Amino acid sequence: MSVRIGLPRGLLYYQYGTVWEKFLHELGAEVVISGDTTKATLDHGSVLDEVCLPVKVYFGHVCDLYKEVDYLFSPRLISVSARQYTCPKIIGMTDMLRSNFKKLPPIIDTNVNLRQNQYSLYQAIVSLGRTLGRGPIPSLYAWYSASKYQKQQRISYKDEPDQQRIGLIGHPYILNDRQISMNVINKLRKFGCVVETPEDVSCHQSTAAVKDWKRIFWSSSHHMAGAALVLMQRPRPVDGIIFITSFSCGPDTLIGELINRRAQSLNIPFMLLTIDEHTAEAGFITRLEAFTDMLSRRKKP
């Protein structure tokens, strides 16, 4: 029987999950991914104190998973690009797991640190393969074939003049998790808005947009800030920006402020929505409605 490896559906899963899944599969492991986030996930996650909601959610997913698997896949992603970090809480996630669970299966916590050295990704892959009893060549080949699965499709925005276009800025693990984000993308679409997220902006464009700022050293925030500027500054800018953050997210407090100020100077309405596990849906909808109503009043001649 092949080894069962658990993959929690949280944090950087939303960026790299498909590749990880394929990679582990290529190495001959059976991959178990936790289900969608539920209320129970949030309750389990509340064991952690003072951290942001996505980290609690990740913890909750591990609670769902850890009894059923032989290994837990939670690599320590310190940095995914040169001179940048992920976020202190993501770097320390494995240690928080270890300190707060009594009995965990072995964690695959290979360090991935591309801050100074791009080759360390391959070192990480080789050492990961070794954990599963594979040599360097099969591991690298597995990574090569898995990385082809990286999400390719980008939705190109349709040019519909009468529809409102909203730039929805937030971390992938907030926007793509329907429980945390209260399904905000679909809600806005129901109101008849076109929603554009940082995922619709290429890395190249976003990097170019923030080049005159001091280099933002959190890679996710770097992309979000750049994407927000791209959406606001192109020939047909978005009508409004909604910035979704979770309470006590560190980088967002500073980056959100900078985006807010830029939006003000470009005369684009900006709304900050902060969520935590106590956020109620009714209040959330009211604020979205108020915002879109305001945008449509602005559009009327």
Add this chain to the structure above:
Amino acid sequence: MIISFPHMGNLSVVLKTLFSGLGCEVLTPPPISKRSIELGIKYSPEAVCLPFKITLGNYIEALDQGANTIVTCGGVGPCRLGYYAEVQRCILQELGYQFEMIVIEPNLASVWKNLRRVAPKHSLREIYSTMRLVLAKMNALDNVQRKVQIIRPREMKKGESDVLWNNAIGEIDDASTMVTLRNAWHGAERNLDTVKLKSSIRPLRIGVVGEIFVMLEPSINLDLARRLGHMGVEVDTTMYLSDYVNGHLFRKSKYLEMYKRLANLAQPYLGHYVGGHALKSIAHTISMRQENYDGIIHVFPFTCMPEVVAKNILPKVSEDTGIPILSIAFDEQSGEAGLVTRLEAFVDLLQYRRLRNASEWDC
């Protein structure tokens, strides 16, 4: 060019010497008061950490009083401190202030470049002698403070060492040459030696670990060290300005070795640097346990990213090693009464533990 800078404990004494030694006009911001905190909160993003708000308050008050250049530090992450200056500059510009912001990145090249910028006409020799005085002042302050914290719980007359400490700060601040500084420093230590101590008392020993700004700035931590001292506790603050400068700026081998040792200690609990001082918080906790401290107080600003990681790991450290740990998050809402209650409860607990352990020894 009228230079100003943020407050952090006795940092202002050191920076004042540095910039006036380089021939600049210096305006020390007014000491952190309720007003500076309120100003900072008013113009800061809501959920940002406390040091951001307070340093912003310092800048506003300094600029109001006529400063036109702010010197502050940068950073390369992942702690938020490294991006403070960018956002604060934006906020201050929007408030309509005309000023220049000099951001010193944590490497010697940037320090040097910015020193040349504020003091273009000075010779190497002058800069060197100024730097020597600055570093000596920093060491003097830290050493006197260490001594005060040892004397405080043992003194017969409560508050005697505090008076001497305040005098010492003033004298060290006034010293303009190495000779006067040495006199002030040794004078202060001699005065402290004359303080009458209670005989045969073995005070509780508590180590304070955590974030440097909250640890060093008494107006933010509600005078934690003095409060504990007056409760009869010997406090060991694990971070001083000189440690920070010697370790991060000059990268002295002694400090790098110490850091390596600490990282090894923390390894089983926190496997990698997460920014800020989280790794040291955990490592110091373990190392102080080995040195038989009675307890640890972990302080940090509310929502501080690295320390929150440490906070979620420390209970496990406490469980494994058996040292009690009290974590306290400070923000602008922190009240005195709440803090005193928690400190008293913690000190009581430690006293009780010590008594219990002693009686076990007797049997």
